[in-house]
Amino acid sequence: MDYEVKDIKTDIIDASNQVPVVIDFWAEWCGPCRTLGPVIEKLAGEAKGRWKLVKVNVDHPENQHLAQQFQIRGIPAVRMIYQGKLLGEFSGALPESEIKKWLANHLPEAPEPEEGPEELLELAMKQGDRTAALEMAKRIHNEEPGKDEHHVRLALLLLPVGLEDASRLMASLHQPEKFEMERNVLATVEHLKQIAGGEVNLPDTPGAKLYREGAMSFFEEHFEEAADRWIQVLMTDRSLDDDGARKACTALFTLLGDHHPVTDAFRRRFSMALYA
Known part of the structure; x- marks a missing residue:
């Protein structure tokens, strides 16, 4: 040189x-x-x-x-x-x-590299801060529209309250076959919306009552209550709503992410109930 x-x-x-x-x-x-x-x-x-x-x-x-x-x-x-x-x-x-x-x-000290939206999003998810993560996901989505990965990430962060917007995002994927797990999460959330609204007939049992209460808590974003009720159902009635409690817990942990406090608090209990 x-x-x-x-x-x-x-x-x-x-x-x-x-x-x-x-x-x-x-x-x-x-x-x-x-x-x-x-x-x-x-x-x-x-x-x-x-x-x-x-x-x-x-x-x-x-x-x-x-x-x-x-x-x-x-x-x-x-x-x-x-x-x-x-x-x-x-x-x-x-x-x-x-x-x-x-x-x-x-040499002067090197300045700390500025954190971009991807790094801030990852940090927010690690801290279990879905509100901050959602804002970063929206920013990334707006800056680079049309990417399936951005659609999916934003859709999961919009759930459960923003179900309609999340459904529209998932429906716009160019290659939906690459995101089967995330599409299954969306389908589970859509079904739970019907459960919470009483649109699905369930048996008149204590387990069914807990299951519906969990769905209602989920859409109120009381995630801890939802996880607690679904795990109780998982321990007593796996067959209810075609293993609905397991699917509900799996969807909840997926959209919250591995580092969310609710995931940390309930994943082990969920695993124990699953294989009891």
């Missing part, structure tokens, strides 16, 4: 407003310069944009004014500048280990 300065304003002044610029003042006749050059160029290649190397041949007339500005008395001489300030300097052909220490001591 060619690190030689081409334009002082562009390569050094403007660039140093964005990243630290390390300037290597050198000349072809200088033996120590030829020793230092490959080492500092290697480190610049490994810097991944953290800092920029610019080499300045002091024998070129157009560079002599710059050398005078930095008060270069001997070469090789290295200066680090950033946003109008001199951050560090050294002279002579230092070994690689010493240059690394010099860089570590003088």
Whole structure:
């Protein structure tokens, strides 16, 4: 890679407003310069944009004014500048280990990378914050409309209250066969809506009452109550509504995500009831 300065304003002044610029003042006749050059160029290649190397041949007339500005008395001489300030300097052909220490001591701390909507969505899900996750999912969906993955993710976060909108999103998938599990969740939620509304005939049993109460709690977003009632049904009447309590719990845990407090609190109990 060619690190030689081409334009002082562009390569050094403007660039140093964005990243630290390390300037290597050198000349072809200088033996120590030829020793230092490959080492500092290697480190610049490994810097991944953290800092920029610019080499300045002091024998070129157009560079002599710059050398005078930095008060270069001997070469090789290295200066680090950033946003109008001199951050560090050294002279002579230092070994690689010493240059690394010099860089570590003088480079400003790297800024924390800004978290994008995908990272914020993942963080919200890990924290069990479906409200924040929904806002991020809406933002991602609006910025990149038409992607099946975004439709599905937003649909699950809209459930259960936003059932109609979720159903429309799932109906618009280009490749619905890739999302069989999520479509099964939606079908279960649609069925639970009918259960909660009394549109499905159930036997007059304590288990059926608990099952319907769980569905009603689910649509009120009282997820803990819903999980508790469905697991009770699972333990006493697996056959009710064609194993409806198991399907309801599975749908609930899927749309809440693995890190939601309700999932954490009830998944083990669900597994024990399932295989009791």
